[in-house]
Amino acid sequence: MKQYPTSTEVDFVVIGSGAAGGIMAKQLSIAGFSVVVLEQGGWGKYGREHEYNKDEWLARNVSEEDRLMSDPSRQRNTFRRNDKEKATRGNHSYGCVVGGGTVTYGGSSWRHMPWEFREATYDPTIPSGTGMADWPITYEELEPYYTQAEWEMGMSGLRVDSPFVAPMTKDYPVPPVPLKSSGALFNTAAVKLGLTVVPGPLAIITKPYLGRSACVNCGICSGYGCQVRARSSSAVTMLPLAEKTGRCEIRVRSYVREISVDNIGRVTGVIYFNAQKQEVRQRAKAVVLSANGSESARLLLLSKSARFPDGLANSSGVVGKYLMVGNGASASALFEHPLNEYKGVISGAGIVDYVGSDPKRGFYGGGRLTARGYLTPLDLGLDGLSPDAPRWGAGYKKALREEANHRMTINCFVTQMPLETNRVDLDPDVKDEWGLPAMRITSTSHPDDFKNMEFFRKKSIEILEAAGAKKVWAPPINDTRGGAHNRGTCRMGNDPKTSVVDRYHKAHDVPNLFIVDGSSFVTGGRNHPTMTIQALAFRAADHLIQNAKKGAIRSSV
């Protein structure tokens, strides 16, 4: 791999190597620019993915070296419901390895609906006083980049003509994953209830594609690295191409603590801690910040300077605000015959009829119901039986025998409105392992979000019953406190007073800083963010490359 001396001023430093960072690094280096990618995690099994194991016990006791997710005991974070509470230790965690969250995610790759970019204008169900706003871009502008992402990364799915699915100009490159029994039961319910089932679009290839082999339906999927390289992560799609240009260096265990600026307010590079926790400065003509929907905001807030006393790119005061962490609802059921849901991908089919908001429901909200049943042996044994099953003894064993493979679960992915009060900032007391102020999350969903979650919980029960379930249960709803779907903290907009980045992801306040990841989201979609992050990244890269070639990115020296 190309290695740059830290004294060299490279064209771009890209912070983060996940869904957005991987694409930015690949596009920029192929376009001829010198790129250093700084990834706070390790290599994982990058380039030797066959070494990923499917050992549930090891996965629960993973060494620091082999971790694929951040460690809340090192990347410390705190949580509070509202400003009146004192924040306590949180469990917020996200992908933290070369390839980021795409290395381990379930792979759901739903596009946003066209109207999701301009809901705030026309949807009468949106209550007042929220941060709902229109995006400064349209679906039509983004559509070619969705297609590009689907074909360059390798997404499987079925192009369908439905008012509940975003229209596509091109088919998926490979067919959808095979129907699972949970999907077949969705079909049964959908016929009875008049609903629409579609196979989930997934970042998992079902046929050999671009030199990678097809999914073997191993069943130990989400949360684990893919041994056969069928999951289309940044680590097996984008980063190898970036590396091959000879212009891109990926530096692991590089924990950025500051994006530095000069006295005219241009970014000059970054300061990061290397694996030995020594400070290293890397100079760059421009910085692409793709650290994820929560860490990108935190890094800006950490990057205080005389010129930017409230944090970099934060003249609006909006950095960190409008955080959306992702809401859901679920229900589970037992059926007479075996489903064997542990085989195959985690998220097979979706019911999509409730993706939009409906004034008849009396609140704002929408979402998708996805068919799952994914319980690996340890998950099943520890806490996976129906709620009234015995926890030990002869009855426990009987329940294990009877319930295993007879269960399916519906997981709903639903709206969460952006609220100014929900945010990421710096904890005044707690420090992370590097001695930096820990991330503090303040979040309580809007009352309509709770009503919407309850709506989806009840729908899930109705669908399972219509599918012929013998027994149905659904845990009480609650909103989320963190996790990999974090979005919205550096929102995109045309007005520098109310947004952090412009329609091409350039920071309003800083001409050579580009923030590209879930933090750019204005509204949250239906809590399936990755496909849109990827499309945004391809679009941002296109525009950035055009301008950089015209000389917009220049040395600060």
Add this chain to the structure above:
Amino acid sequence: MGTKRRSRRSFLIDSAMGLNAAWVAANYPGILAAQQFVRTATRKGELPRLAVFTDAQAAEVEAITAQIIPADETPGAREAHCVYFIDRALTTFLKNSQPAYIQGLQDLQAKTRQLYPDADKFSALTPEQQIKILTEIEKTPFFNMVRTHTVIGFFARPEHGGNYEKIGWKLIGYDDSLNHKPPFGYYDAQPQPGHLVVKE
């Protein structure tokens, strides 16, 4: 924890030679199971050694695991070597749990003597007596810990010392080939309504 590194086999030989005849009589079913285990282990050339538990402690823990997932028409936690999983894990990932096991086993013995003054060991009780004691302590952190570790030992990959001969996976019909082809289950093997909206 007192690390008395003795193989399970030498432990059984001591017992069988009459060193503790009363204990042998009381534990006959357990010993049969253990002997079966040793035979099988020996046949496979992998006689597990206890690293943390003394033989007496292992017998107690094994008796608890055998009530958490009992043998019926199919093998349970004892046959799946859950105690060996726990013993091995206490040297590695569960090292911090060693004191909790020592204390928990002492409390268990006290409880045993309180309810059954003639008995010396939990493992010497009848299954009904064991279930009665475990039901009384089922809300305690100790029981929940052993329950968790037993379940993990039963279902984790066999190389960790439990799930012997995939006993746990067989119980739940889990095929660990990591390579599956549709149809996966009963319902997806049935004719489908074909109402998916497909773009021509």
